[in-house]
Amino acid sequence: MAHYVHSGAKLKCSMGSSQSSLGVLPTANSVKLCNKLMANIMDHKSMINIKPFGQCKSLANPTVAAATAAASGKLQEMPCIPATTVPWLNGNANVLVKEHPALMDNSKCMCMWVGTIEVTDSGQKEVQTTSAKTLA
Numbered sequence: 001m002a003h004y005v006h007s008g009a010k011l012k013c014s015m016g017s018s019q020s021s022l023g024v025l026p027t028a029n030s031v032k033l034c035n036k037l038m039a040n041i042m043d044h045k046s047m048i049n050i051k052p053f054g055q056c057k058s059l060a061n062p063t064v065a066a067a068t069a070a071a072s073g074k075l076q077e078m079p080c081i082p083a084t085t086v087p088w089l090n091g092n093a094n095v096l097v098k099e100h101p102a103l104m105d106n107s108k109c110m111c112m113w114v115g116t117i118e119v120t121d122s123g124q125k126e127v128q129t130t131s132a133k134t135l136a
Contacts (some may be wrong), residue, residue, distance in 0.1 A: 004102055004103070004105075005039045005105055006105070007022060009022040011118065012117070013056075015017075015111065016053025016055070017057070019120060020051040020111055022119075023043075027098060034048050034124070039097065040101060041089075041100050041102075041103055044088055046083060047081070047082070055078065056077060056079070056113060060114045061078065064077065067109065084112075103119075105117065
């Protein structure tokens with residue numbers, strides 16, 4: 001079952017060395033879930049919504065390619081600067097957050113440096129319910 005994503009959700013990139021967290025900026029028509037700002041598919045802006053993932057290992061990244069070439073072809077990881085120019089994929093179009101589909105924990109965002117960004121922890125917690133006992 002997919003969960004809604006909100007500010008502070010944990011993210012990972014297939015080309016990055018560490019996790020990051022999602023930032024959601026407050027606006028006049030923000031929506032909160034569990035007292036945290038809900039995200040939508042348009043929350044994909046580099047350095048605003050999607051922070052760096054440590055070191056990048058993608059040769060499609062010009063800084064990684066240049067450093068690797070300078071090291072005679074030995075892969076040189078360089079600081080990650082996400083290049084996310086398109087919205088998240090697989091939002092929930094049935095639930096609009098700030099007029100755009102809600103971001104779900106099975107959504108993905110593509111980085112121009114061929115990394116795939118995924119949600120590893122939406123921040124939602126499962127609610128444990130106990131069965132009601134009948135008193136006789």
